[in-house]
Amino acid sequence: MLAKRIIPCLDVKDGRVVKGVNFIGLRDAGDPVQCAARYDQEGADELTFLDITASHEKRGIILEVVRRTAEQAFMPLTVGGGVRKVEDVRTLLKAGADKVSINTAAVADPDFVAAAARAFGAQCIVVAVDARNRAASLELTADGGGVSGRPAWADTYPELLVDPADSKGWEIYTHGGRRPTGIDAVKWARRMEELGCGEILLTSMDRDGTKAGYDLDLTCAVAEAVGIPVIASGGVGSPEHMLTGLTEGKADAVLAASIFHYGEYTITEVKRYLAERGVCVRE
Amino acid sequence: MIAVVDYGVGNLRSVSKALEKVGAEVCVTSDPGEISAADAVVLPGVGAFAHCMDNLRSAGLENSVREAAASRRPFLGICVGMQILFEESDEFGRVEGLGILPGRVRRFEPKDHALKVPHMGWNEIFVRRRAPHLAGIDEAARVYFVHSYYVETNDASIVATTTPYCVDFVSSAWRGNIFATQFHPEKSQATGLKILANFAALVKGSGAAC
Numbered sequence: 001m002l003a004k005r006i007i008p009c010l011d012v013k014d015g016r017v018v019k020g021v022n023f024i025g026l027r028d029a030g031d032p033v034q035c036a037a038r039y040d041q042e043g044a045d046e047l048t049f050l051d052i053t054a055s056h057e058k059r060g061i062i063l064e065v066v067r068r069t070a071e072q073a074f075m076p077l078t079v080g081g082g083v084r085k086v087e088d089v090r091t092l093l094k095a096g097a098d099k100v101s102i103n104t105a106a107v108a109d110p111d112f113v114a115a116a117a118r119a120f121g122a123q124c125i126v127v128a129v130d131a132r133n134r135a136a137s138l139e140l141t142a143d144g145g146g147v148s149g150r151p152a153w154a155d156t157y158p159e160l161l162v163d164p165a166d167s168k169g170w171e172i173y174t175h176g177g178r179r180p181t182g183i184d185a186v187k188w189a190r191r192m193e194e195l196g197c198g199e200i201l202l203t204s205m206d207r208d209g210t211k212a213g214y215d216l217d218l219t220c221a222v223a224e225a226v227g228i229p230v231i232a233s234g235g236v237g238s239p240e241h242m243l244t245g246l247t248e249g250k251a252d253a254v255l256a257a258s259i260f261h262y263g264e265y266t267i268t269e270v271k272r273y274l275a276e277r278g279v280c281v282r283e
Numbered sequence: 284m285i286a287v288v289d290y291g292v293g294n295l296r297s298v299s300k301a302l303e304k305v306g307a308e309v310c311v312t313s314d315p316g317e318i319s320a321a322d323a324v325v326l327p328g329v330g331a332f333a334h335c336m337d338n339l340r341s342a343g344l345e346n347s348v349r350e351a352a353a354s355r356r357p358f359l360g361i362c363v364g365m366q367i368l369f370e371e372s373d374e375f376g377r378v379e380g381l382g383i384l385p386g387r388v389r390r391f392e393p394k395d396h397a398l399k400v401p402h403m404g405w406n407e408i409f410v411r412r413r414a415p416h417l418a419g420i421d422e423a424a425r426v427y428f429v430h431s432y433y434v435e436t437n438d439a440s441i442v443a444t445t446t447p448y449c450v451d452f453v454s455s456a457w458r459g460n461i462f463a464t465q466f467h468p469e470k471s472q473a474t475g476l477k478i479l480a481n482f483a484a485l486v487k488g489s490g491a492a493c
Contacts, residue, residue: 002398002448003405003425040472045405071300076427076470096296098429098470121330123401123429198401198429229399252399282405282425 003282004246004274005045005253006267007231008260010035012081013052015061017261033068035261040073042267045282047073048101048201048255051081052176063095070096080128080201089116093124101201103128104174107151107181110195117196122228127192128201130177131170131185131218136206138167140180149179160187170218177205185218186225193226200230201255207235211259214241219249231255239265239273246279285486286321288364289313290342293329298361301469305480315347322486324351328363332372332388332432335363336380345381352383357485358461359416362430365456365463369434384456384463386436393449401431406454408444408466414457416481417443424474426466428454433465 010017010032017030036047047069051062059082066079079092080101089100100120106113106127117125132140154161162171162184170185189200202222204215214232223230232251236242242254259265271281287299289311299309302325310317318324326348328335339345352358352368360368367380372388380388391400405425410417433452436442443462446454455464462482468475 001407002402005404043472067296070294070297074297074301074304074469074472074476076429076467093294094296096294096300098294098297119330121334122431123329123403198431199403224396227393227396227400229401229403250397253404 001280003045003280004251005231006242006270006281007046007048007253007255008039008044008267009048009050009233009255009257010261011050011052011257012062012065014055014058015065018052032065033072036069036073036077039260039267040075043271043282044075044267045253046076046078048078048080050101051079053082063091066092066095066097078126080126086112086115086119089120089125093120099124099126099199101126101128103130104149106192107149107172107174107183110153110191113192113197114195117198122196122198125197126199126201127189127197128203129185129189129192129222130173130203130205132173132177132180132205133215133218134162134167134169134171137171137180147175147179149174149181151181151183154182160184160191170221173205177208186221189222189226189230193228197228199228200226202230202232204234208233210235211237213237214245214249214251214254216244216249219245219251223250223252229253239270242270243274243277243279246274284308284310284321285323285325285483286318287311287325287327288318288344288348290335290338290344292335292338292363293327295327297469298325298327301476301479302483305476305483307479307483307486313342313344315344318344318347318351321351321356323357323359323482324348326358326360326364326368328361328365328367330363332363332366332374332380333378335367336378339367349381349383352381352461355460357482359482360461360463361469362465362467365465366432366434368456368461368463369436372432374432384436384441384458384461385438386434386441386453388432389435390432391449398449401429402433402448403429406446406448408446408454410444411439411442412457414443414455414462415485416455416457416462416478418481419477420474426454426464426468426471426474428466430465
């Protein structure tokens with residue numbers, strides 16, 4: 001039986017590992033290649049690097065990190081962050097990434113996802129969806145402040161947008177969760193599947209950094225809406241959260257950062273916990 | 284020397300690094316001469332079946348691959364590099380493969396909505412015929428898969444392992460010098476490295492350097 005996947009995620013900035021709490025306040029925590037090797041030994045099922053390097057000149061550093069990681073960790077590696085062009089996908093795959101995750105650029109130009117999937121295959125194109133509960137989202141944008149992430153094509157595809165009169169559901173955000181797009185998360189995930197994406201990395205922006213558990217309603221809504229695998233992300237604070245993400249949330253995989261990275265739980269411990277409760281994992 | 288065929292598809296770096304890790308001498312090459320001279324040949328492949336076939340032909344390497352598969356030299360196909368060894372695929376209509384092994388490539392059509400496509404992650408392999416490549420590999424060992432299409436064959440004699448997902452599909456095939464895996468040994472940690480080490484151990488002699 002196919003095992004549910006446990007995926008540690010390393011946020012990497014300028015070649016160093018950091019982890020933000022709600023994407024603000026970064027803590028430096030080491031060399032990504034060494035972390036990758038440790039997760040490989042611990043039996044992580046995959047590894048994800050999220051490159052949050054802001055400066056354009058330093059963007060090449062992640063390639064070297066990917067190259068060095070691929071030399072010593074013989075496990076699947078996903079890299080995301082700042083992927084804008086088909087050429088960016090090609091460069092990352094060539095450096096040793098197995099999958100590339102696309103977020104902001106997919107919203108700006110959904111055809112980019114289609115082009116990348118055509119060029120390299122659906123199996124290596126992940127679309128990262130950052131979603132906020134509509135009620136929370138409305139509160140955030142109530143004062144009209146902040147920059148809108150609403151894409152130029154939005155009016156052409158009204159069927160993908162949230163209903164302004166209804167506060168149910170989830171809205172997707174871009175630029176690390178700062179810009180509301182007006183797009184409905186579930187409809188968007190389905191559209192990404194149609195365009196050839198092979199997997200959805202679904203992050204609850206409401207839960208990210210809170211350790212309050214994954215947003216199970218969101219995860220389940222997206223997992224049931226698409227036929228491609230869904231990775232739950234955002235809010236995990238304990239093995240129990242992973243259990244509910246995989247069972248009630250119906251996720252195919254769970255992503256976690258700080259709880260592994262600061263040694264609160266090892267991957268082995270989490271897998272044992274899940275196996276004892278009947279979840280199929282690779283031990 | 285093991286030649287990893289570079290025909291512009293896939294992550295060759297992972298394959299070559301994993302082979303080096305188990306002590307093999309490896310060259311990544313798109314040169315027909317180097318492929319002919321190598322002691323063993325690895326044909327990787329990701330993405331679309333048709334795209335891989337087109338690239339193999341336009342790189343002028345179809346004959347080199349046919350010749351290597353027909354030789355006594357150990358030959359390893361990985362993922363779509365396995366699939367194109369078969370007769371045809373129903374990906375985007377009907378596409379002809381190399382037809383070196385009997386069988387066709389079909390898309391997963393899960394009846395259970397909880398089964399996602401691509402089949403992505405760690406699943407078990409059950410040994411039907413113990414190829415030398417599987418020496419020391421436990422029954423139901425887990426390896427890493429990522430694919431939406433699978434091989435279906437009527438020739439049980441070439442089925443090395445099967446894996447249940449929607450159907451019981453051929454997760455590795457073996458005939459003579461040819462071994463082919465739907466999974467990615469180069470991404471399957473210790474189990475994958477063991478399979479690659481078994482493959483590398485079949486390489487006799489040093490051969491010409493490339």
